[in-house]
Amino acid sequence: MAADHHYDPAEIEPRWQQVWADEGTWQVPNDTGDDPTSYVLEMLPYPSGEPHIGHLKVYSVGDAVAHFHRRTGSRVLHPMGYDAFGLPAENHAIKTGQHPRDSTDAAITEFQRQFRRWGISIDWTREFGTHEPRVYRWTQWIFLELFRHGLAYQKEAAVNWDPVEETVLANEQVVDGRGERSGAVVEVRQLKQWFLRITDYADRLLADLDSIRWPEHVKTMQRNWIGRSEGAEVVFRNEELAVDYPVFTTRPDTLFGATFFVMAPEHPDVLRLVEGTEQEAEVRDYVNRALTADKALRGDLDKEKTGVALGRTVTNPVNGEELAMYVADYVLMEYGTGAIMAVPAHDERDFAFAQAYGLPIRRVIGSPQETAGSPCEDELEGLPYTGDGPLVNSAPEFDGLHNRAALEAIVRWLDREGKGHSSVNYRLRDWLISRQRYWGTPIPIIHCPRCGAVPVPDEDLPVVLPDVEDYKPRGRSPLAAAEDWVHTSCPRCGGAAERETDTMDTFVDSSWYFLRYCDARNDSAAWDPDVVARWMPVDQYIGGVEHAILHLLYARFFTKALADLGHLPDEIQEPFAALFTQGMILRDGEKMSKNRGNVVSPKTLVQRYGADTARSYILFIGPPDQDADWSDSGVEGMHRFLGRLWRLAAEAADELPDDRVPDIDPARPDDERLLRKAHWAIDKVTTDMSERFNFNTAIAAVMELLNEVTPVKRGEASPGAVRFTLATAASLIFPFAPHVATDAYHLLTGERVWEQPWPSADPEYLEAPTFELVLQVNGKVRDRVQAPSDASRDQLVALARASGRVRQFIDGNEIVKEIVVPGKLVNVVVRPAA
RNA sequence: GCGGGCGUGGUGGAAUCGGUAGACACGCCGGCUUUAGGUGCCGGUGGCGCAAGCCAUGGGGGUUCAAGUCCCUCCGCCCGCACCA
Numbered sequence: 072m073a074a075d076h077h078y079d080p081a082e083i084e085p086r087w088q089q090v091w092a093d094e095g096t097w098q099v100p101n102d103t104g105d106d107p108t109s110y111v112l113e114m115l116p117y118p119s120g121e122p123h124i125g126h127l128k129v130y131s132v133g134d135a136v137a138h139f140h141r142r143t144g145s146r147v148l149h150p151m152g153y154d155a156f157g158l159p160a161e162n163h164a165i166k167t168g169q170h171p172r173d174s175t176d177a178a179i180t181e182f183q184r185q186f187r188r189w190g191i192s193i194d195w196t197r198e199f200g201t202h203e204p205r206v207y208r209w210t211q212w213i214f215l216e217l218f219r220h221g222l223a224y225q226k227e228a229a230v231n232w233d234p235v236e237e238t239v240l241a242n243e244q245v246v247d248g249r250g251e252r253s254g255a256v257v258e259v260r261q262l263k264q265w266f267l268r269i270t271d272y273a274d275r276l277l278a279d280l281d282s283i284r285w286p287e288h289v290k291t292m293q294r295n296w297i298g299r300s301e302g303a304e305v306v307f308r309n310e311e312l313a314v315d316y317p318v319f320t321t322r323p324d325t326l327f328g329a330t331f332f333v334m335a336p337e338h339p340d341v342l343r344l345v346e347g348t349e350q351e352a353e354v355r356d357y358v359n360r361a362l363t364a365d366k367a368l369r370g371d372l373d374k375e376k377t378g379v380a381l382g383r384t385v386t387n388p389v390n391g392e393e394l395a396m397y398v399a400d401y402v403l404m405e406y407g408t409g410a411i412m413a414v415p416a417h418d419e420r421d422f423a424f425a426q427a428y429g430l431p432i433r434r435v436i437g438s439p440q441e442t443a444g445s446p447c448e449d450e451l452e453g454l455p456y457t458g459d460g461p462l463v464n465s466a467p468e469f470d471g472l473h474n475r476a477a478l479e480a481i482v483r484w485l486d487r488e489g490k491g492h493s494s495v496n497y498r499l500r501d502w503l504i505s506r507q508r509y510w511g512t513p514i515p516i517i518h519c520p521r522c523g524a525v526p527v528p529d530e531d532l533p534v535v536l537p538d539v540e541d542y543k544p545r546g547r548s549p550l551a552a553a554e555d556w557v558h559t560s561c562p563r564c565g566g567a568a569e570r571e572t573d574t575m576d577t578f579v580d581s582s583w584y585f586l587r588y589c590d591a592r593n594d595s596a597a598w599d600p601d602v603v604a605r606w607m608p609v610d611q612y613i614g615g616v617e618h619a620i621l622h623l624l625y626a627r628f629f630t631k632a633l634a635d636l637g638h639l640p641d642e643i644q645e646p647f648a649a650l651f652t653q654g655m656i657l658r659d660g661e662k663m664s665k666n667r668g669n670v671v672s673p674k675t676l677v678q679r680y681g682a683d684t685a686r687s688y689i690l691f692i693g694p695p696d697q698d699a700d701w702s703d704s705g706v707e708g709m710h711r712f713l714g715r716l717w718r719l720a721a722e723a724a725d726e727l728p729d730d731r732v733p734d735i736d737p738a739r740p741d742d743e744r745l746l747r748k749a750h751w752a753i754d755k756v757t758t759d760m761s762e763r764f765n766f767n768t769a770i771a772a773v774m775e776l777l778n779e780v781t782p783v784k785r786g787e788a789s790p791g792a793v794r795f796t797l798a799t800a801a802s803l804i805f806p807f808a809p810h811v812a813t814d815a816y817h818l819l820t821g822e823r824v825w826e827q828p829w830p831s832a833d834p835e836y837l838e839a840p841t842f843e844l845v846l847q848v849n850g851k852v853r854d855r856v857q858a859p860s861d862a863s864r865d866q867l868v869a870l871a872r873a874s875g876r877v878r879q880f881i882d883g884n885e886i887v888k889e890i891v892v893p894g895k896l897v898n899v900v901v902r903p904a905a
Numbered sequence: 906g907c908g909g910g911c912g913u914g915g916u917g918g919a920a921u922c923g924g925u926a927g928a929c930a931c932g933c934c935g936g937c938u939u940u941a942g943g944u945g946c947c948g949g950u951g952g953c954g955c956a957a958g959c960c961a962u963g964g965g966g967g968u969u970c971a972a973g974u975c976c977c978u979c980c981g982c983c984c985g986c987a988c989c990a
Contacts, residue, residue, distance in 0.1 A: 077944095288909055288985090295908070298989065320990060333990090376988085401988045411990045419906095420988055498989055619985080691930075692917060697910095698983080700917065705931050711945095712930085718945090758921080768919070771929035778929090783947070845925045850971045852925055890970050892924055900970045 076721040078714035080681025084810040088190050096825065097192040099146050101590065101602045109145035110606045111137040112588070112647075114614030114622070115154040115581050118178035118200070122185050124656050124689075124701075125615065127673040131686040132653055132695050132764070133613045134191045135806040139760050140610070141192075142805075142829040148606050150588040151186070151193050153179050155202035156577045158241060161510040164542040171510040171542070175202060185674060189682045190809055197591040201512075201580035206587065208533035209597035210580055211515040213629070215526045216636055218516070222268045225524065228503055229337075232260035237546040239507040259362050264505035265514060265573065269628045273297050273497045275644075276627055284649040286696075289619045296620050298498025303482045305491035307332060307385035307394070307412065314340070316385055319407035319496045322417065323485070324478035327465035328435035329412040330425065332385050332394045333378065336361035337404035341381070344396065350382040354398060361400040376401055376424040387412070388490035389466070389481070399424060407496055415455065422455035436460045436474050502625065504576040509542045509549035511574030519561035519568040528562050534570070548572040581622055582629040585609055585646055586639075597638070604640045612647035619652065651764055654698040656689070671701055683808035684710040690766040690807055713811050716777055716804065720797050720815035726790055727819075734791050741788035745780060749799045750836035752776040756803045757832065766807065773804045794819050802830055845896035846871045848880040864891045871897040 091097060113133040116126055137149040153175075160171035179200060186193065199206050217223040231240040233250035239262070244251040269276075277297050280290045302321035309316065316332075334341050336358045345351045357379045378399025385394050394412070401420050402411050415425035415432040425432050437460045462469050462477045469477045485491030505514070515527040515534045527534055537553035550572040551557060561568040583597075589606045590598035608630075630646040633639045656671075676685045688709040693699040736742050752772045759769035778784065780796040788796075798819045805812035805824050816824035844858035844867060854876040858867060868889050871877055877899060884901035891897050 291909070292985070295986075300989075302990085318990080322990075401990095403989070406989045413990085418990070420990080423988090496989085616984080694918085702917065702931070705917065707943095708930050715945090763921075765919095765921085767917095768921095768929080771919075774929055781946085843925085847925085847971075850924090850969095855925075888970070890924090892971095895924055896971095898924080898970055 076718045078717045078811070080683060080713075080811065083717075083814045084188075084190060084682055087810050087813050088187060091190075091192070092187075095196075097149065098194045098196055099148055101605065103146040103605065106146045107144055108148065108606060109137075109140040109610045110148045110589075110608070111140060111611050112149070112585055112609045112613070113151065114612070114618060115152060115201075115584055116182065117157055117159075118153045118155060118175060118182050119159050120178060121181045122673055124671050124673055124676075127189065127676075127685060128656055128689050128695070129613055129615070129653055130186070130189065130191045131689050131807070132651065132766070133611075134686075134809075135690065135760070135766060136611050136613070137192055138806040138809065138825070139829065141825070142827065143761075144828070148197075148588065149192055149194060150197040150591070151191075152198050152584060152588070153182065153200040153202075154577060154581050154584075155179065155200035156511045156574075156580060158508070158510075161508055161542055164510070170538075172202065175200070185677075188677055189673075189686065192809070197588050199587065199591055201577070201584060202510075204533045204535050205594065207512040207580070209587065210512045210575065210583070211527070211532050211534060212529065212597060213583060213633070214512075214575065214579070215515055215529070216638070217267060217632060218526055220636055222271070222632055223265060223504075224268065225263050225265055227261045228264050228266075229259050230262050230264075230507075232258045234258055236543070238544045262505075262507075264503055265571075265575075267502040267504055267628075269502045269625070270497060270499055272628050272631055273299065273499050275631055276499075276624065279627070279631075279645055283645050283647065285647075286650065286652055289616070289623070289650060289652060292619045293624060296499060296624065300496050300498075302494060302496060303485065303491050304408075304494040305412065305485060306388060307410075308388070309344075309383060309385050309396075311383065312344070316340075316410050317408050317491075318410050318412050319494060320412060321496075322414065322478070323481045323491070324462065324474040325414040325417045325435055326387065326389045326412070326481060327462075327469075328414040328416045328433050329387050329392075329394060330415060330431045330433055331397060331413045333397045333399045333402045333411050333413050333421075333424070334381075335402040335404040335409040336398055336400050338398070338409045341398050344381050344383050348382050350380065354379050354381060357398060376420070376427050378424060378428070380428075388485065388488070395430070397424075397428075405500060406498060417455055417457055419455050419457070433464055435462060435464045437463045502576075502578075502628075504579055505573040506576055507544055507548040507572075508574050509536075509539060509544075511577060512536075512580060513550065514571040514573050514575055516571040517559060517561055517568045518571060519564060519566060521566055522561055522563045522568075524571075525561055525563050525568070531562070536574075548574070550574070578622060578625050582625045583633070585626070586633075600638065600640060604643070607639070607643050608645055608648045611649050611651065613651045613653065615655070616652040623647070623650070651696065653695050654693075656692075657698055657700050676706070680706055680710045681713075681810070683713055683811045687713065687770060687804070687807045691770045693767055694765055695767075696764065712774055712777070713804075713808055715781075716797070716800055717811050717815050719777070719780065720801060720818050723790070723793055723797055724818040727794060734789065735795060736789050736792070739787065739789060739792075741786040742792040745785065745788050745792045745796045747836045747839070748776055748779045749796050750832045752803060753799065753830045754832035754837055757829070760806070770804070770807060773800050776800050776803070799830060802827065842894060844870060846874050846877050847896055847898040848877060849900055850898060853877050853880055860894070864893065867891050867893070867897050871899055 111133055113129045137147050141147045155175050160175050163169065163174050164171045201207060214223060231245050233240050233253055233255055235253035235255040236250060240250055240257060245257050249256055277294060277299055280293060300321050302319055303323040304317050304319055305323065305326065307316045307318060341358060342355065345354045376399065378397045381396040381398060383396045385396060387394055401424065413421040413424065415421040415430065416434045417436060432454060434454060436456060438456060459474050462472050462474055469480060472480065482493045513534045513536055515532060517525045517527060519525050537550065537556035539549055539552050541552060542549050557570050557572060559568055559570055560566065586598050586603055590602045593599060626646045630639065631644055634641055634643055673685060684706060688706050691709060692705060737746060752775065755772040756769040759765045776796065777800050780793060785793055798816055801812045801815040802824055813824050816822065838860065840860055841857045842860055843855050845852055846854040846856065854874045856870055856874060858870055868891060881899055881901050883904060885904045887900045887902055889897060889899050
């Protein structure tokens with residue numbers, strides 16, 4: 072026996088990687104004929120520094136899926152690229168003066184190097200970064216398509232303004248209401264900005280969730296984010312100033328219970344309403360405090376309700392009552408119309424406010440227990456009451472009606488009287504894409520004093536990001552400093568005009584990159600719709616759950632909008648047919664971070680153990696959708712396992728007769744045992760990969776298989792059976808540890824495992840002639856015996872009664888019944904004899 | 906506060922449909938081999954008990970012949986959202 076076989080991933084892995092690179096093994100043409108296709112995609116990585124352990128995990132999962140799909144008969148598109156625009160590179164540039172392009176390209180080079188070292192099966196011919204002009208040219212084209220069809224528009228919106236840096240801050244740069252760098256208290260500023268009309272798609276984004284295979288909790292999060300609610304818009308009028316204030320309510324049935332009226336501090340009319348009155352100073356003060364307060368804090372303390380009376384009233388359209396107006400920060404400008412009718416009897420927040428300010432409370436819905444005959448009219452007990460019941464204290468035509476029925480009746484009445492109408496409201500807001508940043512896709516618009524916002528003609532795309540000397544915004548976007556670039560002529564009238572200096576949110580880039588992969592080299596169009604039709608939708612999308620809302624919602628919106636505009640086949644309404652969300656890798660129960668100094672570097676890991684060990688271990692530590700705790704000692708176990716597989720394969724190869732496939736003798740008990748275990752493992756791994764993503768148990772099954780074929784355990788098995796078992800183990804572990812699997816398989820068979828179809832389990836070997844029958848008395852296991860697999864229920868009961876250990880527990884007792892679970896157990900239920 | 910998860914040996918985890926709790930691995934203990942070994946191989950390993958056996962899936966209760974799995978309740982932890990009218 073050759074004792075000098077030594078598992079050396081540093082030799083094996085580069086050798087096969089070279090073959091794959093030389094032969095372009097993972098490249099896939101767009102013309103795939105009639106072959107079934109599959110598109111496997113991991114979420115686009117942001118290239119910064121070098122890849123972290125999360126990248127290794129997501130690509131270990133994705134690569135396993137891609138390999139499995141290939142070997143089960145599909146042509147697989149498995150591309151990658153880089154989400155190359157973004158804030159960290161820009162901050163780095165502000166600090167060091169290094170161009171963001173340079174630091175980003177350096178990171179990309181490092182990503183390329185490590186991904187190749189990991190042996191991920193990527194079609195590198197389709198690689199791109201979103202910062203390349205040949206790519207963002209089409210990002211700009213998509214923006215213009217949306218603009219031309221009314222889906223992109225400008226309006227004023229509030230931003231976080233750092234008065235010291237003279238910069239707009241991202242939410243994540245605001246810490247406790249202060250700028251992250253400057254420490255200055257952040258102000259609210261209104262800026263004219265670009266929006267995309269995602270709210271037009273709210274209903275379809277909601278409805279089509281039913282058509283995709285996504286984790287239920289992600290769908291729930293998206294549904295809640297869109298937040299559709301049905302109700303009515305009701306108009307309350309201020310007679311003094313003759314202004315109408317519409318409000319949205321989900322509870323028009325409680326209109327008769329409205330006792331006051333509240334506006335959000337941001338509501339543009341609040342200050343106008345008190346101008347020149349004695350309330351002005353107090354209201355102004357309150358509004359200022361509300362606007363500058365930490366947004367999180369404003370929502371936080373649900374105890375203290377604060378507000379100020381405006382000294383004005385509005386009229387309740389259903390009964391003509393005058394309701395006092397207030398401003399209070401519990402009302403949000405972003406939701407509904409920024410003003411509400413307050414019904415303290417049936418809303419908890421309104422109730423708390425009414426209590427704090429001594430405002431009237433009127434019950435208009437009785438509790439369901441009360442009969443119509445005895446409504447508890449002035450009974451404030453049990454309030455606020457948010458349940459259902461009959462209407463009371465409302466108009467005669469509605470009193471006594473169940474509130475659900477009354478709701479519709481009241482809306483109909485409002486509609487007839489022209490005082491309101493039924494209405495649907497969404498929590499979802501339009502997508503603000505303007506960024507006052509340098510490192511992003513320029514918005515391809517020219518502002519002309521005469522023609523307004525004019526699109527850059529398609530033939531002038533891309534609008535290339537100009538070089539600037541200073542990346543720091545000084546009161547405006549950094550692009551404004553490139554004056555030669557800014558000053559241009561209007562494409563429409565030829566007059567002097569200026570370019571838009573905002574760039575786009577990087578979520579725009581990642582909302583369509585998956586389409587570009589399909590046709591990445593196309594320089595005459597963003598993609599060819601026929602080519603996209605071949606690959607889309609993505610069959611399996613994989614990424615972190617932190618993108619459950621924004622990225623995934625934006626990508627869905629883009630797909631629908633592009634289909635509507637005729638750029639995608641109509642049937643492609645969803646970008647990602649199936650989604651898998653992976654958990655984080657923790658260390659000592661904590662997130663890995665540079666601050667904590669507990670980072671595990673994939674580079675070091677791969678250098679020390681090889682890519683196969685690193686990838687397999689990450690998949691082995693737990694179900695990939697759950698968070699997993701890293702342990703250094705566990706890696707050694709995986710390395711030992713792969714080493715054992717390779718060594719056994721190398722030794723078995725030495726013993727194989729030259730140029731001859733050895734026979735297997737199923738009559739030999741040890742051969743039969745190995746065959747059974749091998750087919751069991753094939754079945755187990757196949758199920759784990761196709762029906763669930765439990766790679767940890769799939770790998771465990773291969774470990775079991777290998778344990779069965781060690782020199783001691785294999786017994787008298789023939790060389791053919793040993794070879795088959797080891798080759799099967801290599802074949803099954805290939806999606807997780809492609810290099811060692813390939814090498815071991817090649818040693819044993821001379822074949823390339825990736826060219827072999829996925830093994831299929833022979834049902835004959837999955838069924839054993841006997842099984843272990845568990846015998847219970849009163850639900851407790853008392854014995855186990857071998858039983859024929861085809862035994863009848865009576866035979867199984869007979870076996871149970873024949874067991875001495877069972878009899879010991881039933882003797883002297885009365886048998887009440889016998890439960891038989893075929894193939895599993897017999898449970899004898901007894902009770903003491905009378 | 907609302908929504909969604911989770912809680913199993915010393916550790917990571919397994920138990921896929923209500924049917925043998927602890928697969929597989931780490932760690933630990935013992936042995937063999939090689940000893941240059943931090944290699945390799947074999948065996949043991951939930952707790953209590955000499956044993957028969959009993960007890961064990963965060964705590965308590967329930968349903969059931971049978972509960973880690975279903976129901977109620979309490980505790981703890983994690984994630985998301987946050988006064989959504």
